[in-house]
Amino acid sequence: MSEIKFDKKDKEEKNQPETDATNLQQEQTNATDNKSSDDKMADNIEDEKTVDYKKKFEELNDSHLRLMAEFDNYRKRTLREKTELIKNGGEAALIHLLPIIDDFERALETIRKAEDMKAVTEGVELIYNKFAAYLSQQGVEAIEAVGKPFATDMFDAVAMIPAPTPEMKGKVLDCIQTGYKLHDKVLRHAKVVVGE
Numbered sequence: 001m002s003e004i005k006f007d008k009k010d011k012e013e014k015n016q017p018e019t020d021a022t023n024l025q026q027e028q029t030n031a032t033d034n035k036s037s038d039d040k041m042a043d044n045i046e047d048e049k050t051v052d053y054k055k056k057f058e059e060l061n062d063s064h065l066r067l068m069a070e071f072d073n074y075r076k077r078t079l080r081e082k083t084e085l086i087k088n089g090g091e092a093a094l095i096h097l098l099p100i101i102d103d104f105e106r107a108l109e110t111i112r113k114a115e116d117m118k119a120v121t122e123g124v125e126l127i128y129n130k131f132a133a134y135l136s137q138q139g140v141e142a143i144e145a146v147g148k149p150f151a152t153d154m155f156d157a158v159a160m161i162p163a164p165t166p167e168m169k170g171k172v173l174d175c176i177q178t179g180y181k182l183h184d185k186v187l188r189h190a191k192v193v194v195g196e
Contacts, residue, residue, distance in 0.1 A: 140181070
């Protein structure tokens with residue numbers, strides 16, 4: 001009997017390594033299955049992230065293209081408006097000058113027929129005053145020159161003559177052509193004679 005027991009023990013010992021090997025294989029298979037399911041989950045997460053990134057990229061790209069198109073339309077519209085302003089910007093100014101031209105036409109007709117030159121002179125002075133008032137309304141004013149210190153940003157010196165008095169040195173003695181300013185910007189420099 002003891003032999004049999006020994007044989008059973010022997011068999012049990014022989015079977016144990018086989019069982020251990022089988023258990024190890026099952027654990028490895030389970031681990032592989034677990035790894036592959038983890039990998040699958042990781043791949044799914046990466047695929048979702050990739051889809052999210054692609055979706056975000058498409059949204060940003062679409063937004064960028066729309067913004068570029070909008071800016072291009074804005075640029076074209078402002079260019080068109082600027083062209084219109086340049087082309088028709090002086091329209092209001094010219095409309096207000098037309099009555100003055102009408103006055104000049106009437107004055108020319110009167111000069112041809114007139115015998116009283118004093119009345120003609122008064123008529124021309126009225127037209128001049130009307131025109132000066134219109135320019136003043138538009139912000140245009142004459143630059144006062146005579147007696148002022150010479151300044152290159154306002155005056156063009158066309159001649160220099162000896163000053164009649166010492167205090168007139170470096171000052172404007174005479175104005176040959178009137179200069180004009182538009183809201184403190186010089187439209188035309190006054191041509192002057194300066195004392196030295």
